[in-house]
Amino acid sequence: MRITLTRDHLKVMVNGFNKIVPRNGSLPFLHYLLIEQDGATNATITATNMEETLQYAVPASVENSDSPQSFLVAFDALKKLGLRKGDHVVLEPGTDSALPTVRLAASIGGQTIHSSLASMAET
Numbered sequence: 001m002r003i004t005l006t007r008d009h010l011k012v013m014v015n016g017f018n019k020i021v022p023r024n025g026s027l028p029f030l031h032y033l034l035i036e037q038d039g040a041t042n043a044t045i046t047a048t049n050m051e052e053t054l055q056y057a058v059p060a061s062v063e064n065s066d067s068p069q070s071f072l073v074a075f076d077a078l079k080k081l082g083l084r085k086g087d088h089v090v091l092e093p094g095t096d097s098a099l100p101t102v103r104l105a106a107s108i109g110g111q112t113i114h115s116s117l118a119s120m121a122e123t
Contacts, residue, residue, distance in 0.1 A: 001037045001070070002063045002092040007083035013056045014079050017047045020054045021075045032120055033078070035091065036070040037062050047075065067093045072120045073102045081106055093119070 005013075022030050027050075034046040043058045071093035081089055087108050094101030100119040105112055 001035075001043075001067055002065045002090060003035060003043050003058065004061050004063070004088055004090050005058065005078075006088045007085060009056075009058055009061070010078060010081065010083055010089070013045060016054055016056060017075060020047045020049050020052055022049050029120060031075055032072040033075050034070065034072055034122070040064075065092060067095050070122060071102060072100070072122060074117060074119070077102075077104070077117050081108070083108060 017033070030049055036044050036046070038044045038057070041060050041062050043062050045056045045058060047054050071091075073091060078089075083089065083106070087106070089104060089106040092103045094103050094116060100121045102117045102119050104115045104117055106115075
């Protein structure tokens with residue numbers, strides 16, 4: 001699964017998830033978002049603090065690929081992107097390593113930035 005998030009998606013999502021994702025360092029897994037394919041082209045992004053859970057639906061954002069249909073990504077990594085109007089980011093779970101990773105391709109101001117983020121395994 002490959003998911004594309006626009007600046008508008010990220011802005012709304014970050015504003016909501018800031019209220020759910022804990023700011024302190026306890027329980028590191030709470031700082032990750034679960035991204036799941038929901039249907040053919042839709043996705044659901046979920047955050048929790050063990051008392052509250054918030055889901056954000058992203059319609060028409062998924063492109064099928066050989067990678068898994070769900071993965072975890074660090075919330076802070078998405079918050080720090082600094083996308084401007086017209087920018088977007090593409091996320092896809094990495095499959096070329098024994099450790100869980102997320103490949104990120106951000107289109108910022110007409111330039112594309114590629115990165116690989118450490119992730120956590122889903123359990």
